[in-house]
Amino acid sequence: MALNKTLLLFFVLFSCSCIPVQGPRNSARSQEASEATPSKSASVPLAPIAPTASMPGPIVAAPAITPTPATLSSPITKTYTKSYLPSKTSITNPERGLYSQTTLSDTTPGKIKTLAGTGLTLMRLLVNLPRVTTLPSSLFNSLENAFLASRQYGIKSILRFRYSVSSSDGDAPLWMIEGHIEDLAPLMQKYADVISTFEAGFIGAWGEWHSSTNDLSNTQDRAAVLHSMLTNFPQDSFIQIRTPMYKKDVLNYLANFPDSETFPRRIGHYNDCFLASDSDYGTYASPVSSWKDFIAKEGATLPVGGETCRVYAPRTNCQTALFEMAMLGWDQLHQDYNLDVINIFKAQGCWNEIKDRLGYQFQLGSMKLVTTALAGDKMELSLSVNSRGFATTFKKRPLLVVLYNETRSYKFSTSIDTRTWFPGKLTSQSTTITIPKEVIPGIYRLGIMLPDPSEELASNSRFSIRFSNEGTWDGNSGINILFDGIEIFEK
Known part of the structure; x- marks a missing residue:
């Protein structure tokens, strides 16, 4: 009987020494946030957001649940390539x-x-x-x-x-x-x-x-x-x-x-x-x-x-x-x-x-970019655009890159000129934006705007150019959405 009790005590002690010890939950989530692969926006529920000073009018939101800045502290460089589907319906656009x-x-x-x-x-x-x-x-x-x-x-x-x-x-x-x-x-x-x-x-x-x-x-x-x-x-x-x-x-x-x-x-x-x-x-x-x-x-x-x-x-x-x-x-x-x-x-x-x-008709082919960045860093965006119309734009208009989420939006001007997107050609374009040092860390969407060049109509999405693709157009803001899930970290 004494021998049996000794064996039982040894078994219990041995079993306890094999149980793994869990670390703090927050550190595990932080690691997951820095290693997760960007997901497509279609899998994340969206909600409307209020206008901001730098982005007038309602726009489609970034994901409803945004990680807090504390979870975005260890960026890992991630390069993402995406191809876009052509539109299944006829697309109307200004001045054509x-x-x-x-x-x-x-x-x-x-x-x-x-x-x-x-x-x-x-x-x-x-x-x-x-x-x-x-x-x-x-x-x-x-x-x-x-x-x-x-x-x-x-x-x-x-x-x-x-x-x-x-x-x-x-x-x-x-x-x-x-x-x-x-x-x-x-x-x-x-x-x-x-x-x-x-x-x-x-x-x-x-x-x-x-x-x-x-x-x-x-x-x-x-x-x-x-x-x-x-x-x-x-x-x-x-x-x-x-x-x-x-x-x-x-x-x-x-x-x-x-x-x-x-x-x-x-x-x-x-x-x-x-x-x-x-x-x-x-x-x-x-x-x-x-x-x-x-x-x-x-x-x-x-x-x-x-x-x-x-x-x-x-x-x-x-x-x-x-x-x-x-x-x-x-x-x-x-x-x-x-x-x-x-x-x-x-x-x-x-x-x-x-x-x-008739006129211009621009269709996104593919996009490549780094989806993680530190505040103050440069971010390069590469695009291919197929010009499917009989012509191209005869008026010069700005092409803006837009970084935005539920609470913030940032617009970046570029030197890209759509008048060089000639009919029947596949054009490759690259541009680099600099993330503001004062940016609020978090998850952002990246999009392109081609607004009317006039100050009077610049914020009116009816006069903005829409790419001929499925699932990219936000008609409220006039933004062509390229990617949902850009991670910006505090420097």
Whole structure:
């Protein structure tokens, strides 16, 4: 019996000596926090957060449970590579795509709201001017109301001023046109943010620079009107001209004028009889191929658009439309005219492709970055972007990298210029940001913003560029979300 008790006591003592001793829970969690692999944001519940001073408006939150700074004290460098899925739906973006046409007299805030509700970001606004010395105040009031509604609902205008509304209607003398341009200039400056482009109107039938009843259908008078628009309207605005021959002639005439070197890159093109004949009803002189080449050399980075006007069997088909829109860099197309032509596009199956590819359409390919950093450190971001549109952006706009979570946001400017993302190309870009020394340690999201360049619209997400990808867009803030789980540590 004594021997049994001795054996039992020995067994108990031996068993106790084999039980592992646990350390403090907090140190174990700290180790887990520093060694964990970044997880995808889809697995973490998100919640809306309040606006901050540096990030106006509501934005989608970082993970609802954020580690405290105490758990983020031992960074381990982690490099992460991610590929992005293309969007399954059509993406709308500012200053590109289909447009609807309206006259100023028929344009109300309600109509602009309706157009925006259909997914349009453009409208062609035709302003019929009276042949009077002094324009009425009612015209300025109507224009201002249209521009204010455009800001509210996310629409920009392709703006054409004209006196003639038919082939037999009269235009105005040159002195009156130049006076009206000067009178309109202050309002054009004030609302430049919602004017996508001007069309070089004023002269002739429909404002298309032909059939003038005041003998203005000549290079000298056309150049005078264009020069008045270039110098009185916003200096960073674009003016679309009816034929490439007009552009060449007026630029030659204006070659010795002050600032003439800036004029070519501000003058784009529009064609209001696309595919209507071998010359598109006089849009191109002979040889037609040379004048198409004239536009093709600059069309990707200048505004190009217009409408169809009739069916012409040899050219009115999907194959020709897609080929020429890609070659000439089309940005805009009138969706309501000519319906016979548009119905052919729909029947032959290219209408949706035309809608998707007009202008720029940027698709994220892949991203690589280091997902851990100390406050004050530099962080490099590498991206590949596929340009799927017929063109690229013709206006320069900022590209910002945004680091944000539930309580803080930081924006970083870059030198990346989307105008170099040429159609049909896969572009690789890298940028380096410096994490602020005063950053609050924690978990952050990383995103990209391409806001409107104007101060008035910069915080309006309706005017921000969206990448054509699945699961990256935050429509409230205008941020394209690249990664959720950046760890910032105290230095």
